[in-house]
Amino acid sequence: MSPQPISTRDIVYIALFAALTAALALFPPITLPLIGVPITAQSMGPMLAGAILGARRGALSILLVLALVAIGLPILSGGRGGLGVFAGPTVGFLLGWVATAYVVGLLHELGWNKLTLFSSFAHAMIGGIIVLYAIGIPVLAVQASLSIKAATMACLAFIPGDLVKAALTAVIAVAIKRAHPIIGTRRGQTA
Template sequence: MERSLTLIALFAALIAALGLVPKFDLAFGVPITAQSMGVMLCGTVLGAKRGGLAALLFVGLVALGLPLLAGARGGLGVFASPTAGFVIGFPIAAFVTGLAMQQFRALPIGWAAGVAAVLGGVVVLYAFGIGGLMIMLNKGLLEASGLVLAFVPGDLIKAVLAGFITAGLAKARPASLLSRS
């Protein structure tokens, strides 16, 4: 139990730390950041439950006002911005990534982590992000989907990196990969 709590807190901190990687904003206000890779790693390393809880802890800290999102953003105002769907989707994306990782036991760890990261950290996260854009910007599905197309290549690269990082971690410290235990 204590180990799980520590890892949940550590991975919430990892998501926050990845927000320090310099971001850049697209014209409509949604930033490209490394934080979604932290969400992917929560699932690939910690598994569904712990990974989802780590991302939920991160979102809770942001809601309390801690400036943990890229660009030092935090507080309830984040949930009224175009990025609200992405932030709200973090815990579900981490959970789905972890669930997929747990289901893909037949695949080598790197491949399983990469595919799981695409499913949870791209497909699920984009579903929430597009929903948020539709609501906050009063856009239709096609229009909101078009706004996020520029993110796809970068997020696919993050998913590949999550696969490599998870495989490297599994090789260096096999017991630390809780998504496979």
């Protein structure tokens, strides 16, 4: 089964969610002193992109964000951008955003017909917390010269905020499903 070509509508959605993810950087970050990783609203972007656009388009929107960051646009929280951010302690989380968007999107596609507030919240938690942390924490441990345990303990401060982001994502995703569904089931029913 060959992948479907990207339509003009897909490009618009991908660009829109890349812009939304960049706009979430406008909320001021709170940097944790021990690890130098900021608490930001921006990590909600990948959750929203996946939940609303689906796996493929959601991941592509986050890849676009990372490409724009790589060429130097200061669109990360705190006005950061450029290749230097890919050498810092947040690189695992930044790269994990792509997996987050994909997994959240895939889970939403698989459960689209029976999507509820609770299931959407669970999907956002799995992709936006479990998958993201599984990628981000080991890279953080290496980059910040911490043990996995120390890096994990340091990241516990992010969990309450990430739960709020997952809940907001669920509310928005369910509302969009009812009003103007953009994704469909995994069996190819896409808008």
